Amino acid sequence: MSEPVTVTREIAASPEHLYAMVSDLQRMGEWSPENEGGTWLDDAAVARPGARFRGQNRNGGKSWKSVATVTDAEPGRRISFRVTVGPVKISHWSYTFESAQTGCRVTESWRDLRPRWFMPIATLVTGVSDRPTHNRQGMEQTLERLAAAAESD
Numbered sequence: 001m002s003e004p005v006t007v008t009r010e011i012a013a014s015p016e017h018l019y020a021m022v023s024d025l026q027r028m029g030e031w032s033p034e035n036e037g038g039t040w041l042d043d044a045a046v047a048r049p050g051a052r053f054r055g056q057n058r059n060g061g062k063s064w065k066s067v068a069t070v071t072d073a074e075p076g077r078r079i080s081f082r083v084t085v086g087p088v089k090i091s092h093w094s095y096t097f098e099s100a101q102t103g104c105r106v107t108e109s110w111r112d113l114r115p116r117w118f119m120p121i122a123t124l125v126t127g128v129s130d131r132p133t134h135n136r137q138g139m140e141q142t143l144e145r146l147a148a149a150a151e152s153d
Contacts, residue, residue, distance in 0.1 A: 004109055005136045014103065015099055016075060017150060019077070036057060040053050059128060078096045080094035091114070094107075112132070
């Protein structure tokens with residue numbers, strides 16, 4: 001496992017509006033360079049602790065799916081989820097929203113939960129060998145695109 005990766009950006013929109021955007025699974029593909037969106041599983045229709053969704057990701061010609069379980073869902077404050085592939089814990093993602101003078105400070109964080117033995121498999125499936133660096137770049141793009149979308153609303 002590596003050190004957590006965190007990226008923060010101020011966006012001229014309310015925390016409630018940004019939370020609604022990030023928690024809309026279908027829209028995540030609009031701002032993430034890797035995630036193509038997701039669909040709720042079981043009887044879930046919105047983010048709430050314990051709700052599960054299937055995420056679809058792509059990196060170049062590689063694509064894969066995973067299941068995520070929402071761990072926190074506080075509208076306007078925080079949403080987080082743990083990603084797994086079968087019984088293997090992969091990562092924990094979170095978005096926090098704090099009021100700021102210009103609107104909202106959004107912080108996206110990623111923590112690697114993959115066991116060491118799983119790293120070669122993950123590299124083969126995703127085409128990414130340096131996941132922390134790759135994710136930092138993707139997170140910066142995600143928040144840049146989220147800001148552009150939110151500020152044009």
